[in-house]
Amino acid sequence: MVVRIMNVEKKKKLLKITKSISFLAPSGLGVLAFFIIPFLVIVYYSIIDNPIQTNFVGVKNYVQLAHNQAFLQALGNTFRFSVIAVPLAVILPLLLAMLLDCRIPGKSIFRTIYISPLVVPVASVVLVWQVMFDKNGALNSIIKGMGADPVNWMDSVYNQFIVLSLFLWKNLGYNMILFMAGLGDIPMELIEVAKLENASSWQIFWKIKIRYLSSTVFFVMIISLINSFKIFREVYLLTGGYPYGNIYYLQHFMNNQFEKLDYSKISTAAVIMSIFMVIIIGLLFIVEDKFGKEVEE
Amino acid sequence: MRKKKTAGRIIGTMICIAFALIFLYPTIVTLADSFMSQTEIMAHYGNVFKDDNNSEWWNYSSDKKDTTYKNDKVQIILRPARVTFSQYFTVLFKSPEYLFKFWNSVKLVVPILVFQILVALGASYSFARFRGRVKELAFFLYIILMLMPYQVTLVPNFMVAKWMGTLNTYWSIILPGVFSPFSVFILTKFMRRIPRAYVEAAEMDGASEWNIFSKIYVPLCKGTIVSVAILVFIDYWNMVEQPLIMLSDTDKYPLSVFLNQINKGEVGLAFAVASIYMIPCILIFLYCEEYLVEGITYSGGLKG
Numbered sequence: 374m375v376v377r378i379m380n381v382e383k384k385k386k387l388l389k390i391t392k393s394i395s396f397l398a399p400s401g402l403g404v405l406a407f408f409i410i411p412f413l414v415i416v417y418y419s420i421i422d423n424p425i426q427t428n429f430v431g432v433k434n435y436v437q438l439a440h441n442q443a444f445l446q447a448l449g450n451t452f453r454f455s456v457i458a459v460p461l462a463v464i465l466p467l468l469l470a471m472l473l474d475c476r477i478p479g480k481s482i483f484r485t486i487y488i489s490p491l492v493v494p495v496a497s498v499v500l501v502w503q504v505m506f507d508k509n510g511a512l513n514s515i516i517k518g519m520g521a522d523p524v525n526w527m528d529s530v531y532n533q534f535i536v537l538s539l540f541l542w543k544n545l546g547y548n549m550i551l552f553m554a555g556l557g558d559i560p561m562e563l564i565e566v567a568k569l570e571n572a573s574s575w576q577i578f579w580k581i582k583i584r585y586l587s588s589t590v591f592f593v594m595i596i597s598l599i600n601s602f603k604i605f606r607e608v609y610l611l612t613g614g615y616p617y618g619n620i621y622y623l624q625h626f627m628n629n630q631f632e633k634l635d636y637s638k639i640s641t642a643a644v645i646m647s648i649f650m651v652i653i654i655g656l657l658f659i660v661e662d663k664f665g666k667e668v669e670e
Numbered sequence: 671m672r673k674k675k676t677a678g679r680i681i682g683t684m685i686c687i688a689f690a691l692i693f694l695y696p697t698i699v700t701l702a703d704s705f706m707s708q709t710e711i712m713a714h715y716g717n718v719f720k721d722d723n724n725s726e727w728w729n730y731s732s733d734k735k736d737t738t739y740k741n742d743k744v745q746i747i748l749r750p751a752r753v754t755f756s757q758y759f760t761v762l763f764k765s766p767e768y769l770f771k772f773w774n775s776v777k778l779v780v781p782i783l784v785f786q787i788l789v790a791l792g793a794s795y796s797f798a799r800f801r802g803r804v805k806e807l808a809f810f811l812y813i814i815l816m817l818m819p820y821q822v823t824l825v826p827n828f829m830v831a832k833w834m835g836t837l838n839t840y841w842s843i844i845l846p847g848v849f850s851p852f853s854v855f856i857l858t859k860f861m862r863r864i865p866r867a868y869v870e871a872a873e874m875d876g877a878s879e880w881n882i883f884s885k886i887y888v889p890l891c892k893g894t895i896v897s898v899a900i901l902v903f904i905d906y907w908n909m910v911e912q913p914l915i916m917l918s919d920t921d922k923y924p925l926s927v928f929l930n931q932i933n934k935g936e937v938g939l940a941f942a943v944a945s946i947y948m949i950p951c952i953l954i955f956l957y958c959e960e961y962l963v964e965g966i967t968y969s970g971g972l973k974g
Contacts, residue, residue: 392879393800400793401808403849408815411826469689472682485959486690489697492955492962494908496929497944498696504746509717514744542693550963551970592971603819606910610930624911627821631828631915643825647818654814661971 412647418640434641444642447626450533450619455601458537462597463590466545470552471582484553488546495543499610506535527612533619539607544600548593555589556582588664595657599650697948699746704757704945706750708938715937717744757942765936768925768943775924775947778840778913779906782847786902787895790853795883797854798861799869809858812851820911828915842916847906853898856968860894861887897965900958904951 394401419435422428438444469487473480490498505511506526513523526535559582567577583590605624608616616625623646630639703711761768797809815823823846831842864887872882888895913927920931925947932940955962 389800393796393805396792396796396799396879396883397808398792400789400849400851400854403789403845404812404815404851407830407846407849408823408826409811411829414829415825469686472686475679475682477679477683477686483686483690486693488959488963489952489955490693492904492951493697493948494926494951496908496910496926497948498700499930500940500944501696501699501746504715504718504744507718507744509744511744511746542696546693547966550966554967554970589970599817599819602821605820606908609910609914613930623821624819627824628914639825639828643822647822650818650822651814654817 412643415640416644418636419644422637424636434637435645438638438641438645441638443621443629444626444638447621447623450621451602451604451623453619454533454537454604454622455598457533458540458601458604459594459597461537461541462544462548462601463594465541466548466593467552467586467590469545469549470556471578473549473553474556484549487549490542491546495539495607496610499539499607502535502539502611528618530619532616536604536608536611536620539611540601540604543607544597548597551589551593551596552586555586559585588661591660591664592657595653598653602646602650699748700941700944700948702748702750704941705753705755706747706941707752707754707756710747710751711938711941714745714747757939758946761939761942761946765939768928768939768946770921771923771925771928772946774922775907775926778843778847778909778924779903781844782850782906783899783902785844785848786850786853787899789848790851790857790898791888791891791895792883793854794857794861795887797858798864798887799882812854816851816855824911824915827912831916837916838918838922840922843909843912847912852905853902856898856901856965857891857894859968860891864890893961893964894968896958897961897968900954900962901965901969903954907951 418424420429420431422430422433473483477483503510507513508523508525508527510526512526517523524531526532563581564577567581572580602623604622608620608622608625612620623642627639627642630642706714797805827842827846828837830846831837834841836842836845868886868890869882872886877885908926909924910927913923917923920928923931925943929940929944929947932943
């Protein structure tokens with residue numbers, strides 16, 4: 374009798390596993406075939422000299438990449454961009470979400486306008502940026518009109534700020550929605566009570582809102598950081614394939630290696646990048662865990 | 671006290687309006703200028719695009735005041751002097767290459783959209799309904815994969831395409847797109863909120879697993895499916911990185927990549943093509959804004 378019950382239990386469990394696997398299979402197999410397995414091959418490529426001779430070379434590719442000027446420049450530019458872009462991508466949307474949270478007339482219209490860049494393809498509006506910042510463009514016309522010397526915007530240190538403006542224009546709406554959702558989750562009673570006890574709006578902002586928003590702030594920070602690593606599309610559409618100087622980013626480096634079909638460089642760079650990303654994502658998980666608990670208490 | 675509050679609100683509204691103008695400006699300019707005639711565009715913007723050696727113009731030349739600076743003024747125009755549909759007419763009836771590129775975009779985006787969601791529905795169901803240590807680990811892997819930038823994911827995709835001989839075909843973009851984990855993530859988060867009681871009731875009545883999936887879970891997910899579909903559509907409609915690496919034949923490029931390669935001689939058409947390209951996005955946005963917002967809200971926070 375006991376044995377039979379055990380068998381039934383076992384059968385049930387087995388059935389459950391079968392069901393679970395069969396629903397996951399299409400996606401799981403695809404992910405394995407197109408991402409995981411080839412990624413393992415890439416890790417292998419990063420420690421051999423080339424895919425034809427397959428001599429084991431250890432960390433030689435990594436050392437070489439660490440001395441590669443183009444890679445270092447791309448890495449530096451990408452990091453510099455992140456350092457400027459991430460704080461702005463957190464603070465500006467937070468400000469907008471806070472403003473819309475106050476009783477501003479026409480709130481829903483403003484929200485619609487702020488998130489509209491999300492859906493507009495960058496490729497479509499990039500013309501406006503080109504007309505504006507070209508060396509013969511609108512901005513220089515104004516500057517010349519005032520009698521000053523025109524600036525070659527896209528070739529100067531300003532080019533990264535032009536890229537930044539496009540990046541922020543595109544991404545602020547997304548972050549703002551996340552903040553609005555976070556603000557919506559704050560229990561109203563808490564704020565009412567604080568108001569009854571004569572808390573200033575400054576106190577309410579810092580002690581209640583920011584505290585409740587802390588996990589959202591952190592999430593937005595990480596997502597913006599990840600998005601800032603992806604910076605390429607905007608630059609490509611603005612300037613074409615080979616920008617010089619400040620706005621030569623990691624994806625440009627990768628594209629160049631793809632063109633040369635330099636497998637060890639592409640693979641090594643991808644592995645380094647993925648290790649770095651896993652660390653950042655791990656951090657995101659740890660902090661989300663911690664903040665999540667803090668607010669629940 | 672009250673006065674101070676009113677003043678604050680007025681300043682707040684002003685800031686909101688200022689931001690709104692900045693956010694709208696590029697879109698409005700593009701749409702408005704698409705109704706300008708070729709001559710008007712050349713008169714206003716011709717100077718920007720006339721450089722012949724266009725591949726070189728961003729090379730920094732040592733003489734800052736080089737001779738290409740002309741006195742002709744370039745000014746961004748919000749209201750065309752005369753509204754005309756001539757640009758649209760040319761794009762739609764006289765230069766078919768733009769429509770081909772538009773069609774390329776459709777051919778790439780639609781299969782990805784449909785199959786990514788179909789595949790994701792099964793996977794999310796599995797993640798939401800049968801939980802365990804291995805499954806949590808697998809889901810974690812999906813999240814990491816979702817957050818990886820193209821610098822990482824395009825390399826494995828490229829290798830597979832090379833092995834399969836699909837480079838320079840749409841399969842090299844469509845197949846990885848179908849298995850991209852984004853929809854799985856959002857749909858799983860939603861499905862995990864579906865109360866167990868629904869399933870238990872169905873199980874009591876002897877419903878098969880497939881019926882629980884197709885008659886309970888999928889119908890409950892309808893709204894979320896729309897949200898995910900919008901986000902996926904926007905993402906792939908915008909694609910630049912994948913075609914650049916996978917496709918060597920520029921005839922196969924989607925419009926998103928091709929737009930910035932418009933012939934310098936055809937600048938007049940650029941705004942009309944850009945507008946046509948954004949119209950599907952804007953229509954979806956106007957009709958489904960709430961779904962979009964909901965989808966984004968779901969993507970915030972990694973845990974369900």
